[in-house]
Every structure is written in structure tokens, then in C-alpha cells.
Amino acid sequence: MNNAGNGARPRSLSVENLEKAYRSGKPVLKGISFQVEGAITLGIIGPSGSGKSTMLRCINRLIEPTAGRIVVAGQDVAGLSGTALRHARRHIGMVFQEFNLVERLSVIENVLCGRLGYISPFKAWLRKYPQEDIDKAFALIDHVGLGDFYNQRADSLSGGQRQRVGIARAVMQEPDIIMADEPTSSLDPKTSVEIMELLRQFSRERDIPMLVNIHDVELAKRFCDRIIGISQGVVVFDGPPGELTTSDLKAIYGGEDWLA
Known part of the structure; x- marks a missing residue:
């Protein structure tokens, strides 16, 4: 890395x-x-x-x-x-005090939000990410210890888990x-x-x-x-x-x- x-x-x-x-x-x-x-x-x-x-x-x-x-x-x-x-x-990656996650989206979707600045607005609206980005997001989710939670909604997570998602999203920006x-x-x-x-x-x-x-x-x-x-x-x-x-x-x- x-x-x-x-x-x-x-x-x-x-x-x-x-x-x-x-x-x-x-x-x-x-x-x-x-x-x-x-x-x-x-x-x-x-x-x-x-x-x-x-x-x-x-x-x-x-x-x-x-x-x-x-x-x-x-x-x-x-x-x-x-x-x-x-x-x-x-x-410039940012990790927020109040997490700033999209509560209705899953962990993997929130982490992929770190790539929104790299894709077109239309693809962002459709949430169409390159496979390379998807693979990196899964790897980061494993890295922060949430491999079993990738498909869970953000609003179902504890505070510590949400902050881990926020960190993974920031790192996803490279x-x-x-x-x-x-x-x-x-x-x-x-x-x-x-x-x-x-x-x-x-x-x-x-x-x-x-x-x-x-x-x-x-x-x-x-x-x-x-x-x-x-x-x-x-x-x-x-x-x-x-x-x-x-x-x-x-x-x-x-x-x-x-x-x-």
C-alpha cells in the first residue's frame, strides 16, 4: 500500500x-x-x-x-x-466527528463514495464504479475490520464501526x-x-x-x-x-x- x-x-x-x-x-x-x-x-x-x-x-x-x-x-x-x-x-481525505455517512447506503457504497470525485456525475448518480474501485473498496473494508458488514446499512452500525467506514472512505480517495x-x-x-x-x-x-x-x-x-x-x-x-x-x-x- x-x-x-x-x-x-x-x-x-x-x-x-x-x-x-x-x-x-x-x-x-x-x-x-x-x-x-x-x-x-x-x-x-x-x-x-x-x-x-x-x-x-x-x-x-x-x-x-x-x-x-x-x-x-x-x-x-x-x-x-x-x-x-x-x-x-x-x-484531501476527511474523517468527520459525526461520521457524515449516507445512512441508507451500505458499507461498501459508503466507502465507494470516496471515488465520487474521480467519475462523471452521471456515473456517480447511477453508482457505476470501475471494478478496480470496487475491489479496492472490499480490500479496505477488510483492512478496517468490517469484512462481515460490507452489505449492512450504515445506520445499523455502532459508532466505532461507522468511524471505520469513514476512515476507509477517506483512504479510498487515495x-x-x-x-x-x-x-x-x-x-x-x-x-x-x-x-x-x-x-x-x-x-x-x-x-x-x-x-x-x-x-x-x-x-x-x-x-x-x-x-x-x-x-x-x-x-x-x-x-x-x-x-x-x-x-x-x-x-x-x-x-x-x-x-x-
């Missing part, structure tokens, strides 16, 4: 001076900059309202950045629109980066560990960056190679988990009572 060495596209993300303001003069993101490349799991931590989810939504262009550059696999996606943006977004927005927030501790293990595994197997917005600091320290801490729209920590100190956590989250 490893894409390293294909020479086609760099598996990388560069965010340069990213700003987002919903109202003039009140920025949510204030000059965010960082770079990631290859098989790295990047944890993004910070309090609610710090701008973590806004940053991910700017990167995949679900919302428009106010300023800055977002370079995915060598292409600045910040200024793209129309067909060019649609093509660029094929290479992306250059994958971003996960609070992928464990609605899951029990055991399932949360399994989901983080799965995300890290795909990062390493595919040699692609994995960005994970996560509230659980201990999970971030356990599974991430690097952690970025955001507070009030500014990066206040960027480094390996082993360097994240109590003082850093106070700077990120504010106050001391929550650490007691």
Missing part, C-alpha cells in the same frame, strides 16, 4: 500565515503556519473555540480562508475554484493528506484507541500526513508523532509529545484548575 517512491506527487502540506475572520477585524485564525510531509501523525490540540476545526475546514476548503497559502502536494489550493478546486479536494476532526469524541476509550491506531497505521502504510484534531491530550501524546497546540487562533506549541509540559498545557488551555 505504500505510495512512497512513486515520484508523482509529494505527500505534504504547507500552511503559511493562514488567517480566517468571519467578521472583519475579528480573526479566528491569526497567521497559522506549519509544514508536514510523509508518514507523520500530527495531533492538533486546544480548547473549544480555539480555531482547530476552522483550520481544517480552511485546508479542505469547506470554508474560505481570509488570507494565507495552503499548499497540498505542491499545489496552492487557497485560490482555487470550480473544477480545479473539485480536483484538488480529491486529494489522498495526499488525511484530516480527522475529533474522530474519537463520541467513542468509548477502547474504541478510541483502536481508531487512533488505525489512523496512524494508514499514515505509515500510505506514507501520508495524518492531521488529527483531538481533545484527549493523553491520546494525542500516545499516538501522535508531533503535536501543535492552538490557543485563541495562534500556535503556542509545536513539537514532539515528549516535550509537551504542564506549562505548555496551561498556555494552550489557560488556567490551572483543570490540571488538578
Whole structure:
């Protein structure tokens, strides 16, 4: 599964001076900059309202950045629109907090939705996928441990199973980066560990960056190679988990009572 060495596209993300303001003069993101490349799991931590989810939504262009550059696999996606943006977004996989599955469709159909950006709208409407895509979808479903559930409707699955489907759908895009927005927030501790293990595994197997917005600091320290801490729209920590100190956590989250 490893894409390293294909020479086609760099598996990388560069965010340069990213700003987002919903109202003039009140920025949510204030000059965010960082770079990631290859098989790295990047944890993004910070309090609610710090701008973590806004940053991910700017990167995949679900919302428009106010300023800055977002370079995915060598292409600045910040200024793209129309067909060019649609093509660029094929290479950005997204795993959502609330799964965002089509509830009435089966597991295999939901995973195949990861290929919608690669087929014509008419074929997408008919759900006519190449056999190669179908074979890959079955292989991914096996890989995430749902081989016995491929024909079940998404609304019949548990939360952990739904998140596995969401991960398989993102990987099905053959992306250059994958971003996960609070992928464990609605899951029990055991399932949360399994989901983080799965995300890290795909990062390493595919040699692609994995960005994970996560509230659980201990999970971030356990599974991430690097952690970025955001507070009030500014990066206040960027480094390996082993360097994240109590003082850093106070700077990120504010106050001391929550650490007691």
C-alpha cells in the first residue's frame, strides 16, 4: 500500500500565515503556519473555540480562508475554484466527528463514495464504479475490520464501526493528506484507541500526513508523532509529545484548575 517512491506527487502540506475572520477585524485564525510531509501523525490540540476545526475546514476548503497559502502536494489550493478546486479536494481525505455517512447506503457504497470525485456525475448518480474501485473498496473494508458488514446499512452500525467506514472512505480517495476532526469524541476509550491506531497505521502504510484534531491530550501524546497546540487562533506549541509540559498545557488551555 505504500505510495512512497512513486515520484508523482509529494505527500505534504504547507500552511503559511493562514488567517480566517468571519467578521472583519475579528480573526479566528491569526497567521497559522506549519509544514508536514510523509508518514507523520500530527495531533492538533486546544480548547473549544480555539480555531482547530476552522483550520481544517480552511485546508479542505469547506470554508474560505481570509488570507494565507495552503499548499497540498505542491499545489496552492487557497485560490482555487470550480473544477480545479473539485480536483484538488480529491486529494484531501476527511474523517468527520459525526461520521457524515449516507445512512441508507451500505458499507461498501459508503466507502465507494470516496471515488465520487474521480467519475462523471452521471456515473456517480447511477453508482457505476470501475471494478478496480470496487475491489479496492472490499480490500479496505477488510483492512478496517468490517469484512462481515460490507452489505449492512450504515445506520445499523455502532459508532466505532461507522468511524471505520469513514476512515476507509477517506483512504479510498487515495489522498495526499488525511484530516480527522475529533474522530474519537463520541467513542468509548477502547474504541478510541483502536481508531487512533488505525489512523496512524494508514499514515505509515500510505506514507501520508495524518492531521488529527483531538481533545484527549493523553491520546494525542500516545499516538501522535508531533503535536501543535492552538490557543485563541495562534500556535503556542509545536513539537514532539515528549516535550509537551504542564506549562505548555496551561498556555494552550489557560488556567490551572483543570490540571488538578
